[in-house]
Amino acid sequence: MKLPIADARATWGYTRGLLRSNRRELSLIAGLHVLSAVAGLVGPWLLGRLVDDVRHGTTAAHVRDLVLVAAVAILVRAVVQKVAQQRSMVFGETVFASMREEFLDTVTELPLSTVERAGTGDLVARTTNDVSKIQNAVRFGVPQLTVAIVTIVLTVVATLVLAPLVAVAMFVGLPLLLSVVRWYLRRAPEAYQAESATYATLNGTITESVEGVRTVDALSLGGRRDGRSDGDLGAAYRAEMRTLGLRTVLFPGVDLTFVVAPVAVLVWGAFLASQGTATMGAVTAVVMYTFQLTGPVWNLVYWLDEISVAAVSLARIIGVRLVEPDRTASGAVPASGEIAARGVRYAYREGHDVLHGVDLDLRPGERLAIVGPSGAGKSTLGRMLAGIHPPTGGSVTVGGVPLVDLPLDDLRHRVALVTQEHHVFYGTVAENLRLADVDAPDERLREALAAVDALTWVDALDDGLATEVGSGGTTLTPAQAQQIALARLVLLDPDVLVLDEATSLLDPRAARHLERSLAAVLAGRTVVAIAHRLHTAHDADRVAVVEDGRITELGPHDELVAAGGSYAALWHSWQHE
Ligand code: ADP
Numbered sequence: 096m097k098l099p100i101a102d103a104r105a106t107w108g109y110t111r112g113l114l115r116s117n118r119r120e121l122s123l124i125a126g127l128h129v130l131s132a133v134a135g136l137v138g139p140w141l142l143g144r145l146v147d148d149v150r151h152g153t154t155a156a157h158v159r160d161l162v163l164v165a166a167v168a169i170l171v172r173a174v175v176q177k178v179a180q181q182r183s184m185v186f187g188e189t190v191f192a193s194m195r196e197e198f199l200d201t202v203t204e205l206p207l208s209t210v211e212r213a214g215t216g217d218l219v220a221r222t223t224n225d226v227s228k229i230q231n232a233v234r235f236g237v238p239q240l241t242v243a244i245v246t247i248v249l250t251v252v253a254t255l256v257l258a259p260l261v262a263v264a265m266f267v268g269l270p271l272l273l274s275v276v277r278w279y280l281r282r283a284p285e286a287y288q289a290e291s292a293t294y295a296t297l298n299g300t301i302t303e304s305v306e307g308v309r310t311v312d313a314l315s316l317g318g319r320r321d322g323r324s325d326g327d328l329g330a331a332y333r334a335e336m337r338t339l340g341l342r343t344v345l346f347p348g349v350d351l352t353f354v355v356a357p358v359a360v361l362v363w364g365a366f367l368a369s370q371g372t373a374t375m376g377a378v379t380a381v382v383m384y385t386f387q388l389t390g391p392v393w394n395l396v397y398w399l400d401e402i403s404v405a406a407v408s409l410a411r412i413i414g415v416r417l418v419e420p421d422r423t424a425s426g427a428v429p430a431s432g433e434i435a436a437r438g439v440r441y442a443y444r445e446g447h448d449v450l451h452g453v454d455l456d457l458r459p460g461e462r463l464a465i466v467g468p469s470g471a472g473k474s475t476l477g478r479m480l481a482g483i484h485p486p487t488g489g490s491v492t493v494g495g496v497p498l499v500d501l502p503l504d505d506l507r508h509r510v511a512l513v514t515q516e517h518h519v520f521y522g523t524v525a526e527n528l529r530l531a532d533v534d535a536p537d538e539r540l541r542e543a544l545a546a547v548d549a550l551t552w553v554d555a556l557d558d559g560l561a562t563e564v565g566s567g568g569t570t571l572t573p574a575q576a577q578q579i580a581l582a583r584l585v586l587l588d589p590d591v592l593v594l595d596e597a598t599s600l601l602d603p604r605a606a607r608h609l610e611r612s613l614a615a616v617l618a619g620r621t622v623v624a625i626a627h628r629l630h631t632a633h634d635a636d637r638v639a640v641v642e643d644g645r646i647t648e649l650g651p652h653d654e655l656v657a658a659g660g661s662y663a664a665l666w667h668s669w670q671h672e
Pocket of ligand 1: 449471
């Protein structure tokens with residue numbers, strides 16, 4: 096399953112909205128460009144007049160006046176153009192920055208289940224490749240396109256007003272230009288879309304290989320992963336060749352028009368002049384205007400191309416906004432803090448339930464350990480209890496309200512999950528902790544660190560809490576990173592904590608010590624600990640055994656041992672390890 100891609104209507108609607116909300120600045124910029132284009136029209140017109148005047152005999156003073164006017168026009172044009180360009184650039188940057196922020200907001204609020212199902216490669220490709228592809232179009236394309244269109248329209252109007260008969264020849268290249276551009280634009284979007292998709296796949300493959308490098312090594316999958324990357328690269332190469340092929344038709348086609356048009360005007364103008372139906376001056380001016388069109392028309396074609404590429408990327412970026420939320424806050428307020436699971440089922444893939452109707456009541460303040468064989472569904476159950484995914488069947492409620500009906504902020508203060516996967520963000524230790532509580536004073540950070548046995552080593556770092564960690568900074572061990580994740584949870588201080596093997600990377604003795612000091616801080620909180628070390632179960636108030644997607648035993652450690660079921664067997668074998 097891939098992330099959605101916006102259709103042409105949605106993409107266009109978004110663009111229109113963007114233009115509309117910046118209407119005033121855009122009109123101002125367009126106005127400045129009109130002024131600059133008009134000033135640019137003065138030169139050829141004056142030159143044409145000069146030719147006619149000289150032919151009919153004129154004074155040096157008249158010539159000087161005309162040259163002066165031309166000089167003023169050039170000066171005005173330069174100044175207006177500078178202001179217009181500057182404003183356009185600032186405008187482009189502003190729009191791009193706000194789009195980027197908006198996109199980042201969307202990405203960080205994507206439902207986790209969707210991201211997991213779509214794979215991170217696609218999302219990474221959209222946040223990197225696609226964003227950089229629209230970057231130039233938004234920054235320079237929109238302003239340049241405005242300039243090109245304004246200049247072309249005004250120049251054509253000027254020639255038609257000045258010498259309509261001569262101007263007709265200017266359009267001989269038009270059929271060729273239009274058919275080449277149309278041919279190109281018909282094929283381009285699909286070809287560029289395919290190109291982007293090949294990059295998404297390539298990204299996914301490489302990210303997977305890098306993330307799974309240990310597995311790749313352990314199973315000697317290197318060759319196979321290489322083969323896969325080569326295949327993806329091949330596809331990307333073919334897609335690039337196809338778009339390149341399109342451009343090799345477009346560019347020479349457009350260039351040809353620029354040769355044909357001025358030559359046609361010159362020949363046709365010479366003919367008209369010889370017939371006495373046009374003056375030499377008019378022909379001169381129109382030829383100049385035709386030359387002057389070259390730049391703007393090229394810009395128009397170039398940016399139409401760039402923008403058609405960017406539109407594809409934009410569709411992919413806007414597509415991310417179309418991901419349906421996996422929950423909607425209903426506004427219901429829980430009557431109590433008690434969490435209850437009823438008939439919970441969950442399927443990662445349709446038709447393959449990994450939980451088969453789990454019932455569980457968490458008693459406020461209790462410590463519940465979940466144990467069972469690997470693959471039994473413990474983590475999945477933990478995610479359900481923390482409201483990460485809505486269950487596929489049944490419900491998990493807090494005080495009678497389904498977890499997934501609560502706004503995320505509220506939910507996270509009621510129940511939070513820490514897994515084995517944790518991330519240390521680039522920044523100081525303090526910043527990493529304050530992700531959970533922005534305003535926490537240093538003293539609270541230290542308390543939280545002490546609760547997870549981490550204060551000693553943090554104090555031993557060069558700058559203590561202010562030490563830079565994460566990529567580029569001091570590297571923390573996986574166990575230390577796990578402690579930071581747990582300290583964040585202490586700061587977040589939710590009513591219910593779900594710990595999914597959250598101390599698995601510490602050595603057993605340190606883990607047990609940490610769990611005890613954590614328990615002291617968390618007294619009164621409900622803790623669900625998914626454990627593979629049975630001392631966690633031994634220390635808990637109740638133990639739930641999960642086997643094959645069901646809770647098969649539930650009760651205090653001593654009772655379960657006495658009952659002689661699978662927990663008892665597990666306990667005995669663990670003790671003899
Ligand atoms: P445990 O925590 O007891 O080891 P899990 O809850 O992780 O078990 O997994 C239960 C089952 O769900 C396993 O068969 C596992 O392969 C499957 N599973 C877990 N995560 C995913 C996922 N993201 N996509 C598909 N299947 C998954």
